[in-house]
Amino acid sequence: MTAVLQSRGLGKRYRQRWALSDCTLSLPAGHVVGLVGPNGAGKTTLLHLATGLLRPTTGTIEVLGGLPAASPAQLARVGFVAQDAPTYAGLSVADHLRQRTHLNPGWDADLAHDRIERLGLDPRQRAGKLSGGQRAQLALTLAIAKRPELLILDEPIASLDPLARREFLQSLMEFTAGHRVSVVMSSHLMADLERVCDYLILLVAGRVRVAAPVEELLGTHRLVTGVRCDPATWPADWQVISASHTDRQSTLLVRTSDPVHDPAWAVEQIGLEDLVLAYMSQAQAAAPGRTPALEVQR
Amino acid sequence: MIWLTWRQFRTQAWVAAAALAVIAVALALTGLNLAHLYDATGAASCQAHGDCGTLSTTFMNHVKASLTYKALYDGGVAILYAAPALIGIFWGAPLVTREVETGTFRLAWNQSVTRTRWLAVKLGLVGLAAMATAGLFSLMIGWWASPIDRALGLAADRNGSSVINRFSPLLFGARGITPLGYAAFAFALGVTLGVLIRRTVPAMAATLAVFTGALISMSLWVRPHLIAPLHAISALNTANIVGVMSGTGSGSPMTVAGGVNLPGAWVLSNQTIGASGRVFTGPATQACASGSIQACNAHIGSLHLRQLVTYQPAVRYWAFQWYETAIFLALALVLAGFCVWWIRRRRLS
Amino acid sequence: MVIEFHLDARSGVAPYLQIVQQVRQALRLGTLSVGDQLPTVKDVVAALAINPNTVLKAYRELEYEGLAAARPGVGTFVTATLSDGSLAAHGPLRRDLERWLAKARRAGLDDDSIEALYRDTFRAAAKEEAL
Secondary structure (H helix, E strand, O other): OOEEEEEEEEEEEEOOEEEEEEEEEEEEOOOEEEEEOOOOOOHHHHHHHHHOOOOOOEEEEEEOOEOOOOOHHHHHOEEEEOOOOOOOOOOEHHHHHHHHHHHOOOOOHHHHHHHHHHHOOOOOOEHHHOOHHHHHHHHHHHHHOOOOOEEEEEOOOOOOOHHHHHHHHHHHHHHHHHOOOEEEEEEOOHHHHHHHOOEEEEEEOOEEEEEEEHHHHHHHEEEEEEEOOOHHHOOOOOEEEEEEEOOOEEEEEEEOOOOOOOOOEEEEOOOHHHHHHHHHHHHHHOOOOOOOOOOEEO | OHHHHHHHHHHHHHHHHHHHHHHHHHHHHHHHHHHHHHHHOOHHHHHHHOOHHHHHHHHHHHHHHOHHHHHHHHHHHHHHHHHHHHHHHHHHHHHHHHHHHHOHHHHHHOOOOOHHHHHHHHHHHHHHHHHHHHHHHHHHHHHHHHHHHHHHHHOOEOOOOOOOOOOOHHHHOOOOOHHHHHHHHHHHHHHHHHHHHOOHHHHHHHHHHHHHHHHHHHHHHHHHHOOOOEEEEEEOOHHHEEEEEEOOOOOOOEEEEEOEOOOOOEEEEEEEEOOOOOEOOOOOOHHHHHOOHHHHHHHHHHOOOEEEEEEEOHHHHHHHHHHHHHHHHHHHHHHHHHHHHHHHHOOOO | OOOOOOOOOOOOOOHHHHHHHHHHHHHHHOOOOOOOEOOOHHHHHHHHOOOHHHHHHHHHHHHHOOOEEEEOOOEEEEOOOOOOOHHHHOHHHHHHHHHHHHHHHHHOOOHHHHHHHHHHHHHHHHHHHHO
């Protein structure tokens, strides 16, 4: 299966600072990919590199088998909603759709009008007068109705109220259920991504820490609790992501392919949000410039 | 893309159209009267009678006596200089910066239109509108002011101060086709500074500063040398002396100014030179320091001074107009090309 | 739509399993019977804002358990039901349970302890099953 996004050693530098470094990814098609990380981790940089708004400083990136924004045909296969869902404040909703008709070969006008109607947007309303949630939905419509193979969303719901967030995700998921499309969505809110994503990428300080299907992540990570003992006695095939100790007890987040049968340890499932937080704090504790010991790559 | 550019430009276009309409009405109401006034003084056929100078002065006195005509004339000049600057500031600078500040360029660049076409259409459409607007202003105001301009063109220098005519630095940029060149240049300059600075208000300020500097530089240092000026040396006869300046005591420095009879020309310098070829600086004799005018003139006449006038003849007016417009249009094209090249290579935000 | 699903994000039970459980519950209660069409993936996803693959996984699980079958191009339909009466049919299981209860009593467990032990074991087993 061709990867929707393939990067090798991708890096981007602004003046002295590397916003993204050594990013190697291969995202399979047909997934909803969540891109998480703290603010300033490089999520927007990665997405802008994928859409062709930026050019890499080092490394390569290929989207749908071609260079990003290489040609109008390539641009037609990728839909993008930038941060804060930009729209032309002076143009009405209907104007936005009309403008898209002119500039996009594969534009599905029926799908667009159908969505606008179901969303309850007034076509004559100027985009500047819409609420945040409505603008996000308009921007999503503009990206969706060109029938892209890949949909890239940069923190589309960060500044929306909970109801607007839920409606946006419902809308988005409905679209993915009915069409063959891959989605890459960035957010710093794990709760929303947990519902919709089946593939996760974690970026911290410009580096990829985690890139794997959610099912695999949840299946291979365990929270084990037991009596505090010498780390040398821990099983060899355990990769310890994080460890915390009291006088008597150790709690470890462990990545392992085999189930834990040793009765000395109590084993629990870990939620996706806690898993991500553990990786994030481990990455930030590591000395800058050093690759952390554990990276989950697929 | 054309439709989108028009929709984004609509408000500014209506403002310009309104301004044009208002000016047109004001000029139409008074222009015909002005033309009649000109015909009434007989200045139109003065060539045959040889009294152009006097007739033009008569006409100009009538004009200066009327507040309306004076205000409209001066206002017209101001508008023709202000319009290109305002176009650069309000049409040029925000063209790209507004899209950067709202992030809408990301919306545009994800569509099946290349960055080149996106900017080229914006530049082309609004640039042409800029030139058309400036051209219309120049046409209307030029038509209205043509009697006055013709009268100024007929006047000779009688009292020592240069006559302002359409070739003079002050008026040259406000007549003919130069406003088109200025408008195109100011617009392209605004867009370029917007692309480089990426914030609207600083880009506007920079556009105003650079545009003003460019116009002043052109008029002071470049325009005089576009075509090599002519030099005319003639004997300074006493009938032609229009001014003598000297100190109070005998032996103090003295300068003599001769009149210039070159209607419609652009006089670059008018010097009185002595036998040696250098500017005559005195010294003043008793006759001129404290004597009568006739005595002083007689004395000056005995010195056999000469008058050196460096000037651009009136016939060259349109050559200069074309050269200057061509220069600014070329600059505009270079700047536009630079902008397109820049946004293809660099990130905007 | 015949039935609606809901999702408890904090229950610790995987979303697809929650859907499976809700279908089973509907079958038990009688809100779903043989021949009824389960909600389409698109409808479930539009209501819950979850990944379509989750719903597909749940429906595949139901198919595997023999409770539903997918008809391509049409939808997923209920093919079997869970009857209350089946409880009575599980004779051997009932006898095993009675023997275990007797053992627990002899070990000295009181009613509460027996219930607690049963619940803990049940939950742990369910989680292991889900992994």
